[in-house]
Amino acid sequence: MPAIPARNTGAHVVYAELKRRILSLDLKPGERIYEPAMATALQVSRTPLREAIRRLISENLLEQQPTGGVVVPVLDEAEISELYEVRAAVESLMARNACLKATPADLGELHGILARNAALVEFADDAMQQGMALHARIALIAGNSWAGRFHEQVASQMERYRHYTNSTQRRRDQALAQHRALVEAIAAGDPERAAKVAFEHVMGARDAAVRALSGKNGAGS
Amino acid sequence: MPAIPARNTGAHVVYAELKRRILSLDLKPGERIYEPAMATALQVSRTPLREAIRRLISENLLEQQPTGGVVVPVLDEAEISELYEVRAAVESLMARNACLKATPADLGELHGILARNAALVEFADDAMQQGMALHARIALIAGNSWAGRFHEQVASQMERYRHYTNSTQRRRDQALAQHRALVEAIAAGDPERAAKVAFEHVMGARDAAVRALSGKNGAGS
DNA sequence: ATCAGCGTACTTGTATACAAGTACGCAGGC
DNA sequence: GCCTGCGTACTTGTATACAAGTACGCTGAT
Structure with a gap:
């Protein structure tokens, strides 16, 4: 029935790249992520970027602040x-x-x-x-x-x-x-x-x- | 700096509702979720629905099939x-x-x-x-x-x-x-x-x- | 009657346009 | 000089339009 784009979706690529940057501390703890800037930097639209961000939030590799915006969790x-x-x-x-x-x-x-x-x-x-x-x-x-x-x-x-x-x-x-x-x-x-x-x-x-x-x-x- | 829509985003509501349906077995194990149908049923567009779905996938309450499409995981x-x-x-x-x-x-x-x-x-x-x-x-x-x-x-x-x-x-x-x-x-x-x-x-x-x-x-x- | 090939329709993934709300800055008054 | 109030700009959230790809069904031929 369905149609699958080969599991190489942009969202997956973006997810992997963001995860790499977070784990390597390339994205520094406490740093905030702005969707438009990051999207253009990664050459994708906001949609797959948001998908990757939400997934990383679920895995506690990003943090949604109560005041809004997502940040890289600080080390503790x-x-x-x-x-x-x-x-x-x-x-x-x-x-x-x-x-x-x-x-x-x-x-x-x-x-x-x-x-x-x-x-x-x-x-x-x-x-x-x-x-x-x-x-x-x-x-x-x-x-x-x-x-x-x-x-x-x-x-x-x-x-x-x-x-x-x-x-x-x-x-x-x-x-x-x-x-x-x-x-x-x-x-x-x-x-x-x-x-x-x-x-x-x-x-x-x-x-x-x-x-x-x-x-x-x-x-x- | 940012702007936050009160944390009552549609995506959160949809997430809670879908989770409730999954845990209550209202959505039956093995059942597939079609985005357009579910979106109209829940009175939202596909965008927040997809966000909720992806989050549930991260929590293993939904499953992305290799062949494409998401299904409620079967009980085992x-x-x-x-x-x-x-x-x-x-x-x-x-x-x-x-x-x-x-x-x-x-x-x-x-x-x-x-x-x-x-x-x-x-x-x-x-x-x-x-x-x-x-x-x-x-x-x-x-x-x-x-x-x-x-x-x-x-x-x-x-x-x-x-x-x-x-x-x-x-x-x-x-x-x-x-x-x-x-x-x-x-x-x-x-x-x-x-x-x-x-x-x-x-x-x-x-x-x-x-x-x-x-x-x-x-x-x- | 059965099988093969093509076309259509439906799926998911992506981009963009739009909406709403907040925080910051600037200007004016005290 | 400082404080207050308003306007603007930038943020995130949502909807919709578009693209690509696959599976199914239908039609035709053998």
Whole structure:
């Protein structure tokens, strides 16, 4: 019946571009978005731009002000803590589920990621990437699509803070050890232990991030 | 600088109305939404209608089909289980946090809800309402806005399934006892215990719901 | 009678034109 | 010099007109 324009609609492109700019802090927290100016800048009309904006508002990557107008949400030290807590809860659940569903092939995959993780432990960015890859894989194994959705949303949000939460070498070593313990628990098929390890691992990351942020006392330099 | 039309925009009204119809199953799962027809039915143009639709898609209350067109998502026994699991994880976190933040006034409030809950345990709908009230209150006390957001979203989703998951008297008695244990743990300031009780309480609700659904083997009568 | 090919109609996506309302600036008076 | 009141300009929200593309139905031929 219908007619679909190939899923490459302008609104999707604009959404992706705006999201990229928000997460990369190219659009600065607190900055307001004016529809006509942004529309001309992105070479589209206001209609698809508005569609993208509304979607980003739904995902809490933009904020509609009570006084009107949309702004990029400001960063807030309390919020990053909340995000880590929710992520801890969700990842804990996923670790628990992964215990029950992991196949031998899955376990092999996890060990492979772990090995790459270990090799890259001294490079902050790569270590972070591999760490996220491990969690993403566990999310896949857990097979709870709702948990996956929320996890992804939280990860997006945290992306904005990442620029200010550089990890220390000590923290990365600790994270690697916890990742090992997590995979071990999953391999052992011990859901309670996996859940507990995952929870405390992410809560540890929270503490490290909060410490890093409060050390700089905000954002700038 | 800006101009705001009082936050009573047509798009918001349409959003609320569509959401109501979806959650009440007035719009049936699987049903497709045609923009022109729905727009005339709701007395607005396609523009605000589309805005409402896109927002509902973001909240997973509508689904954009790969072939084009948007439909009301179909109900799926596996999904309700996933929703309960995520809710368990989130409520577990909130119970943990509530332990650390609850004031004496909060505890009094919780006990009050508990008393009303006990008085209504034989009426399925009211018991459900009071149960949700308890969890909502705990969410408030926990003070994690992200957890609150996700919890609300999950609760909305589950609303659609509620019509098919009537609780038994036995299950309601059990839930009441678990609610008591939960409040007790919060009052005692024992985060681990509160988290565990909350988690297992919701997981118990999951099992009951899945049993109720599979008993009917689907939906109808 | 059945199948193939084309035309039409209906869908969604986009652009633009229009409406309403607010905040800012400027001018005039005290 | 400062305050007040009005006018203008700019914002967002809405409607409508336009474009593109697909699926269905109809007609004709085999």
